[in-house]
Amino acid sequence: MDLLELWAIFGPGVAGAVFGAGWWIWLDAVVCSLVTVPFLHYLPGIFASFAALMFNCVRKEDIDYSPYDEGEWRLKLWLFIAYVVSFVSLAGSAGLLIQDSLDKSAPSVWTGVAGVLQCVFVLISGLVYWTSHPE
Amino acid sequence: MFSASILLQILACAIYNNWWPMLSALMYVLVPMPCLFFGGGSTQFLMSRDGGGWIDAAKFLTGASAVGSIAIPIILKHAHMIETGAMLIELVSFFIFICTVLCFHQAGLDDDW
Numbered sequence: 001m002d003l004l005e006l007w008a009i010f011g012p013g014v015a016g017a018v019f020g021a022g023w024w025i026w027l028d029a030v031v032c033s034l035v036t037v038p039f040l041h042y043l044p045g046i047f048a049s050f051a052a053l054m055f056n057c058v059r060k061e062d063i064d065y066s067p068y069d070e071g072e073w074r075l076k077l078w079l080f081i082a083y084v085v086s087f088v089s090l091a092g093s094a095g096l097l098i099q100d101s102l103d104k105s106a107p108s109v110w111t112g113v114a115g116v117l118q119c120v121f122v123l124i125s126g127l128v129y130w131t132s133h134p135e
Numbered sequence: 136m137f138s139a140s141i142l143l144q145i146l147a148c149a150i151y152n153n154w155w156p157m158l159s160a161l162m163y164v165l166v167p168m169p170c171l172f173f174g175g176g177s178t179q180f181l182m183s184r185d186g187g188g189w190i191d192a193a194k195f196l197t198g199a200s201a202v203g204s205i206a207i208p209i210i211l212k213h214a215h216m217i218e219t220g221a222m223l224i225e226l227v228s229f230f231i232f233i234c235t236v237l238c239f240h241q242a243g244l245d246d247d248w
Contacts (some may be wrong), residue, residue, distance in 0.1 A: 012191040014197025024206035031214045059188075129195060 009059055011132020015125040019052070022121025029114030035107045041115060044093035048119040052126025054082035060133055086123050093119045136235040143228035147221045155216050156225050161215060162204040169193035169200075204229050 026045050030037050055078075062075055097112030144163075147156045173193035208225035211217045 002150070010194075011195035012197040016195035016200075017202045018198075019195070020199040020202025020206065024202060024210070028210045028213055031210055129191070133191070 007132055012129055015129035015132065018121050018128060019049075019125035022118045022125065025121065026118040027115045029111045031112075033107050033111050035105070037107050037111060041096055041107065041111065044089040044096065044115055047089035047092070047116045048122040051082050051086035051089060052122055052129075054085065055079055056126055056129050060130075086126075090116075090119050090123070110120065136231055136238065139230045139234040139236065143224050143231065147217075147224040147228065150224075151218050151221050153217055153221065155211050156208060156221055158211070159204060159225050159229070161208045162200055162207060163229075166197065166200040166204065166232075166236075169196040201233075205234075 023045070024120070058075060058079060062072055063079075093112075093115040097116055100106045100112040101109045140163075141160075144156065144160055148154045170193070173189045206225065208217070208222045212219060212222040
């Protein structure tokens with residue numbers, strides 16, 4: 001069998017592994033942090049997971065790429081909102097990283113880096129899951 | 136082999152008189168759940184591409200649970216809550232568990248033929 005078929009078989013499992021790795025990094029940083037991590041720092045990871053879930057709720061067959069018809073605008077609106085949520089979560093985690101690096105009493109810089117890595121891994125797992133579904 | 140896996144789990148706790156590694160046992164319960172719920176008790180769906188949405192979700196959960204099983208001992212070691220030896224015993228226990236699952240999977244395939 002060719003590579004695309006292998007990707008279709010093992011892609012969802014790889015996506016789950018990447019998702020687990022993302023949350024692993026964050027939990028490791030939180031457990032080993034000397035300063036208590038406020039709940040605000042958890043939100044980018046939670047929203048990234050939610051965004052990955054959002055754009056994988058869509059069935060790819062329903063997306064209409066025709067330039068003439070209006071198509072399923074609700075579907076595209078949903079995907080757009082999922083993109084906005086993922087973008088905001090990435091930007092939020094980067095902002096918290098910068099804030100942590102400037103403030104001495106905040107959690108360490110590694111916690112901020114782990115937050116950014118968590119968002120990146122979670123969103124990558126969403127993309128892996130999406131691309132493993134054949135048209 | 137499954138008994139050996141559980142035995143190593145208990146050993147990792149008893150040798151060091153530290154019961155935090157039992158958290159890994161929770162993940163051992165989680166790993167088979169997608170097979171039971173979506174795959175009809177078989178591991179055949181893992182090698183198939185025809186299952187559809189719920190089968191793909193089961194694969195996703197299986198991957199996440201497997202990484203979680205590896206992640207928990209390493210996080211506990213990093214936080215200095217368990218010894219290095221206990222972490223290694225945990226990882227060997229998980230490896231034996233994976234071998235058990237693969238043998239079960241192979242036996243299932245043989246039944247089909």
